[in-house]
Amino acid sequence: MSRNNILWVDEKTLSKDVSGKVYIVTGANSGVGLETTRQLVKQGGHVIMACRRPEAAEEVAESFTGLKGTYEVMRLDLADLQSVRDFVAEFLKKQDKLDALVCNAGLVTMGSEVKRTKDTFEMAIGVSYFGH
Numbered sequence: 513m514s515r516n517n518i519l520w521v522d523e524k525t526l527s528k529d530v531s532g533k534v535y536i537v538t539g540a541n542s543g544v545g546l547e548t549t550r551q552l553v554k555q556g557g558h559v560i561m562a563c564r565r566p567e568a569a570e571e572v573a574e575s576f577t578g579l580k581g582t583y584e585v586m587r588l589d590l591a592d593l594q595s596v597r598d599f600v601a602e603f604l605k606k607q608d609k610l611d612a613l614v615c616n617a618g619l620v621t622m623g624s625e626v627k628r629t630k631d632t633f634e635m636a637i638g639v640s641y642f643g644h
Contacts, residue, residue, distance in 0.1 A: 526551070526555070527555070528555060529555060529556050530552060530555045530556050530557040530581070530611075531556035531557070531580070531581070532556075533552075533556075533557045533558070533611040533612070534557070534558050534560070534607055534609055534610055534611050535549075535552050535557050535558070535559045535560065535610075535611060535612045535613075535614060536559075536560045536562050536603070536610060536612075536613045536614065537549045537552070537559055537560070537561060537562065537614040537616055538562045538563075538588065538590065538613075538614065538615055538616050538617035538644065539562075539563065539616045539617030539618070540559070540561035540562060540563055540569060540616070541561065541563045541565060541568040541569035541571075541572055542568070542572070543616075544616055545561075545614070545616035545617065546572055548614055548616060549561055549573075549576075549583065550575070550576065550579075552581065553576050553579045553580070553581040553582065553583050554579045554580060554581065555580065555581065556580040556581045557581045557611075558581055558582045558583070558584075559581065559582075559583045559584075560583070560584055560585075560586050560603065560607075561573065561583055561584070561585045561586070562586055562587075562588035562599060562617075563585060563586075563587065563588060563617075564587070564588065564589045564590070564591075564617075566585045566586070566587045569585040570585050573585060584606075586599060586602060586603070587599070590617055590619075590638070590639045590640075590643025590644065591619075591629040591630060591635065591638055591639050591643060592629065592630045592631070593629075593630070593631045593642070593643070594630070596643055613644075615644040617639065617640075617643075617644075618636075618639065618640040619635060619636050619639040619640055620636055621634075621635050621636050629642075629643075
């Protein structure tokens with residue numbers, strides 16, 4: 513049996529009103545991050561789409577028109593800790609609370625060549641762990 517399009521969550525959770533809640537979703541411009549963002553906006557939340565490619569996030573966020581909640585796109589490159597610091601400083605200027613952080617963005621590197629972040633961490637651990 514195919515597991516495509518099966519929701520592993522109950523209707524009560526999907527219909528809960530989260531108005532007034534503030535969320536950050538990393539990697540919110542595609543895949544699970546995008547669908548998580550869409551659901552939180554649908555339920556009335558305010559979602560900060562934390563993405564390395566903000567233009568891609570802006571493009572997909574057009575599909576949120578007419579949903580109950582709100583969103584904003586902010587640049588965040590988890591492979592660069594200065595970008596993380598800049599993101600946090602900007603977030604703190606705009607928001608006085610955070611209700612949830614969805615650590616969705618991640619990275620798997622392939623091949624035999626070691627890739628490193630700007631801070632010299634191995635890329636997968638730098639993005640998937642230290643960046644968050």
